Amino acid sequence: QLQVQESGPGLVKPSETLSLSCTVAGASISSSNQYWGWVRQPPGKGLEWIGSADYGGTTYYNPSLKSRLTISVDTSSNQVSLKLSSVTAADTAVYYCATYHAVYGWFDPWGQGILVTVSS
Amino acid sequence: DIQMTQSPSFVSASVGDRVTITCRASQGIGTWLAWYQQRPGKAPDLLIYVASSLQSGVPSRFSGSGSGTDFTLTITNLQPEDFATYYCQQSSSWPLTFGGGTKVE
Numbered sequence: 456q457l458q459v460q461e462s463g464p465g466l467v468k469p470s471e472t473l474s475l476s477c478t479v480a481g482a483s484i485s486s487s488n489q490y491w492g493w494v495r496q497p498p499g500k501g502l503e504w505i506g507s508a509d510y511g512g513t514t515y516y517n518p519s520l521k522s523r524l525t526i527s528v529d530t531s532s533n534q535v536s537l538k539l540s541s542v543t544a545a546d547t548a549v550y551y552c553a554t555y556h557a558v559y560g561w562f563d564p565w566g567q568g569i570l571v572t573v574s575s
Numbered sequence: 576d577i578q579m580t581q582s583p584s585f586v587s588a589s590v591g592d593r594v595t596i597t598c599r600a601s602q603g604i605g606t607w608l609a610w611y612q613q614r615p616g617k618a619p620d621l622l623i624y625v626a627s628s629l630q631s632g633v634p635s636r637f638s639g640s641g642s643g644t645d646f647t648l649t650i651t652n653l654q655p656e657d658f659a660t661y662y663c664q665q666s667s668s669w670p671l672t673f674g675g676g677t678k679v680e
Contacts, residue, residue, distance in 0.1 A: 494673075501662065501673060501674075501675050501676045502611075502613075502619065502662055502664075502673040502676070503673070504664075504670060504671040504672065504673065507671075515669045515670065515671075516670070517670050518576065518670060551618055551619075555666075555671070557666075559624045559625060559628075560607050560608075560609060560624060560625065560665075560666025560667075561609045561621050561624040561630075561664075561666070562609070562611075562619070562621065562664070563621040563630070565618035565619060565620075566618065567617075567618055568618050
C-alpha cells in the first residue's frame with residue numbers, strides 16, 4: 456500500500472531555506488500518471504497547493520511561490536524534496552507530502568504532515 | 576488561475592441532519608472536482624473524485640454532484656465522526672486550487 460512520510464527540521468530562521476523530504480513507500484516513485492508534491496496549511500487556515508513533480512522531471516508550481524521554490528524527485532532513493540528559499544513568518548505552516556493522481560485528479564495518500572515554524 | 580469558492584464557511588448541524596456544502600469554480604472545470612474531509616490535527620482524506628465518484632471505503636451517506644462551475648457535497652444522516660472541515664479542489668488545470676473550507680460544527 457502506497458504511503459508517504461515527510462521529514463525535516465521543524466524550525467527555520469527567516470531569510471533561510473526551508474528543506475523537506477518525502478519518502479515514498481509501497482510503490483515506485485517512477486509510476487506513470489502520478490505526481491509527487493506538497494500542500495501546506497498555515498495554522499488555523501485552509502489548504503494551499505505548493506507544487507508537484509513527476510519522476511521525469513516535469514514540475515508544476517504555485518505561481519505565488521514559483522520564484523522561491525524547487526521540487527525534485529530522486530528515483531534512486533524514492534524521495535521527493537522541497538526547497539523554499541527566503542522564508543518569512545508567512546511560510547509557517549504544516550507541510551503535507553501528497554500524491555497527485557493525474558488520471559483522476561485527486562490527492563491520495565497524504566503524509567501525516569510536518570509543522571515548520573519560521574522564527575529567529 | 577481558477578478560484579474555488581466554498582459556502583458556507585461554517586455549518587451548525589446535529590447528528591442525523593442533512594448537510595449541503597457548495598463549491599463554485601471561477602470558470603468551467605467539467606467534473607474535475609474532488610472533496611476532502613479534514614479532522615483536527617489530521618491530514619485531509621479523499622471523499623469524492625470527479626465530482627460524484629465515492630472513494631473506496633467512504634460511507635454512502637456522502638455524495639457529490641455538479642459539473643461546470645457549481646458543485647455540491649451532501650452528507651445525509653450526519654454522524655458524530657463527520658464533524659470536520661471539508662475542502663473542494665479542482666484539477667481541471669494547473670495551478671491546482673482548493674476552496675477555503677467549510678467547517679461542520
